[in-house]
Amino acid sequence: xxxxxxxxxxxxxxxxxxxxxxxxxxxxxxxxxxxxxxxxxxxxxxxxxxxxxxxxxxxxxxxxxxxxxxxxxxxxxxxxxxxxxxxxxxxxxxxxxxxxxxxxxxxxxxx
Amino acid sequence: xxxxxxxxxxxxxxxxxxxxxxxxxxxxxxxxxxxxxxxxxxxxxxxxxxxxxxxxxxxxxxxxxxxxxxxxxxxxxxxxxxxxxxxxxxxxxxxxxxxxxxxxxxxxxxxxx
Numbered sequence: 001x002x003x004x005x006x007x008x009x010x011x012x013x014x015x016x017x018x019x020x021x022x023x024x025x026x027x028x029x030x031x032x033x034x035x036x037x038x039x040x041x042x043x044x045x046x047x048x049x050x051x052x053x054x055x056x057x058x059x060x061x062x063x064x065x066x067x068x069x070x071x072x073x074x075x076x077x078x079x080x081x082x083x084x085x086x087x088x089x090x091x092x093x094x095x096x097x098x099x100x101x102x103x104x105x106x107x108x109x110x111x
Numbered sequence: 112x113x114x115x116x117x118x119x120x121x122x123x124x125x126x127x128x129x130x131x132x133x134x135x136x137x138x139x140x141x142x143x144x145x146x147x148x149x150x151x152x153x154x155x156x157x158x159x160x161x162x163x164x165x166x167x168x169x170x171x172x173x174x175x176x177x178x179x180x181x182x183x184x185x186x187x188x189x190x191x192x193x194x195x196x197x198x199x200x201x202x203x204x205x206x207x208x209x210x211x212x213x214x215x216x217x218x219x220x221x222x223x224x
Contacts, residue, residue: 032211043203043215044154046112088153092211099211103153 006102019076023089030091115216131190134204139184142207194223
């Protein structure tokens with residue numbers, strides 16, 4: 001079993017839809033949870049960074065962490081074609097700097 | 112956030128040669144990391160580079176093949192030595208600002224013929 005599981009997609013939704021991206025994990029030591037967006041032929045861009053459980057909102061993006069279920073989500077409201085990218089979840093422990101990445105979900109927003 | 116640049120952005124190399132990739136961060140960071148990413152795949156950590164100490168390599172990666180330098184808090188290099196076509200990949204560096212908060216460079220796309 002991988003430490004972090006993420007559905008690779010591809011996921012295709014119409015413009016304006018709400019997108020839900022998810023990851024599950026097995027290591028209860030993870031305390032820091034990140035979402036990265038990666039456009040084709042570019043490096044990953046840190047989108048959301050959260051500590052422990054709870055919600056964090058930034059514009060159209062909301063990150064949720066449920067440590068009891070070992071489940072994290074990223075919601076994108078009013079999705080735009082410019083949101084089309086691969087989204088990678090990533091997690092880290094409190095004392096180790098090494099982070100573990102999910103396999104990434106390829107998202108396409110149809111105009 | 113941090114802005115990270117990498118040089119070269121891409122290169123095509125011959126088998127048996129070596130390539131050094133440079134990574135520059137616009138702020139001081141304690142930890143820098145080197146990753147490899149195959150097209151359409153996730154990131155694989157090669158090594159962690161601390162300033163003033165030897166890099167720490169992940170399983171499957173060795174210093175003789177991927178020597179790393181970290182001369183100061185804003186700069187690091189990764190050398191891919193004695194290259195073979197299997198080394199063709201995208202190489203990414205990152206710097207850590209907060210715990211587990213890593214910012215990435217744009218990547219170096221390497222093709223080995």
